Amino acid sequence: MTREEAFERVINVFREVLDDDSIVLTDETVADDVDGWDSFEHINLIVAIEEEFGFKFPMGKIVTMKNVGEMIDIILVSGK
């Protein structure tokens, strides 16, 4: 899986979970940049991404990931 492919799939998950087709993500995107990505939706997004890529995020990463770039890095290592 290339980084671009991972990005595309992650963006689709975000759009599906947050019901917003205008969402665009970059490496630097943080929760504050995306309407609706708050503490309420954070775990919903994480679980949806886990299901999409067939792996589990370590709990420590869930609370310390700083931006989407870090999320993609983990997906590229552990995701399918």
Added chain:
Amino acid sequence: MFFDGMTLTTFNFFLFLAVVTGVYYCLPRFQKYTAAVASILFYFFISGTETEYRIKLAVLILSIWGITYLGGRLIEKAEGKKRTVLTFGAIALLVGILFLNKYAYNMAVSLTFGLVNAAKFDFLRFATVIGISYYSLSAIGYLTEVSWSLYPAEKNPMTLGAFVFFFPQLISGPISRYANMKPQFESIHAFDSWKIYLGIRRMLWGYFKKLVISERFALVVNAVYGDYTNHGGLVILGATLCYAVRLFTDFSGCMDIVIGAAMLLDIELPENFKTPFLSETTKEFWQRWHMTLGNWFKDFVMYPVQKTQFMVNLGKKVKAKYGKKAGKKVPFYLATAVLWSFIGIWHGGTWYYFIASAVVPFVLLVLGDVLAPGMEKLAGKMPGNGKGTFWTIFRRVRTGLLLCFIWVFVCALDTGKAFRIMGHGILHPFRAGGHFGVGVSDLIVMVLGLVLLMVSDVLEEKGKSFTVLLNRSNLLVRTVVVYAEVILLFLFGMFETSQFIYFQF
């Protein structure tokens, strides 16, 4: 000894701070040792002079220090199930110590609903240990993050001691994270007069909030709540809003003093407030109020609960039956209920604090969600289609008024009394006749203080805080401001009654 009985508002604290700062910069290679030793000394100085109590405190400090240090080292080396067992074991010990020292008596009394004589639980009454509910959370957070492999366990017990017991934040937070503190304790900090100046200025602002503003608003709260039958509902509402100002200036003032004192040692502590009274919803309020506590419980309680397989499966089942929205909401509400329950208990284990800091916030959160579509419709009919200043102010005022349902319990310090006060207020909205506890001169200081506070918050919201503006101004202005603050403090500060509210938690 001279330093005995010290608090953040007594003169000997400044002397202590000056001595520690002097030693800290004179011995640059030993700064973390100075921080650790000063923290333990500080703990003894603020905790009274009784020998028996001091022995108990020493045992407590050594236990918590030892469990956190050894726990971290053992967890790091273990793997799989053994790691999980060790993590839960070490955390259970820390929670056990915290529970016995802080919550056991209150919870025993609360959960028996007065059916059992409270005196029967006296064996659970330990002498109050100040600060334990704050630094226990730092220690538990550290052990959890070691078990999550976020960083290696600390090898130097003094660095760990400096982190857990760091004296400015020892008594009422902010609750710091090891990953932010470790590099700061490991670095050598050169003396920088600019940082010292900034630290002193931050502390002065905190003292001003606490001693000039907070203590005066407290007079009104005490006068009205102490004699509520002679006051009407509107006055009680006003007094409850005064409590909001009193609580905010007390706690955020304390944080200014704490963060400023740490700045003297060139240590940056996390912020605990982000102009909370400019929040437009109660949900937003909790993201701006006591942030380090909220973030701690979110990361170590709410997210792990939300992430359990049970919650994930529950979400799927509800989604299949009731739709996508419900599938998200139900697990979230359950996890939030757990989060608020923990926060409620953390505030002391009494019913009135549990209702104020768990039940009401949860109800407001759910109500906010349920009423959101209706509010959006209303917004569309408002001037500016719900986007202008009018709507923003309306939402801010509404949030403040809703939060009064929390503060009424804290002001009353008794669940039954809180309900009686609300009932009385509704039945007699316009009754007048009681005293307000302040004279005209106090009232003028309160109004001016409140205006200053509001200007400060609005400026901060726009990214132009007093700090930023002052830092840009010239030396003369900066000096005059500091002297003016000191003079105002001595002229209008109420030193004799001051004790910080959040010390009790």
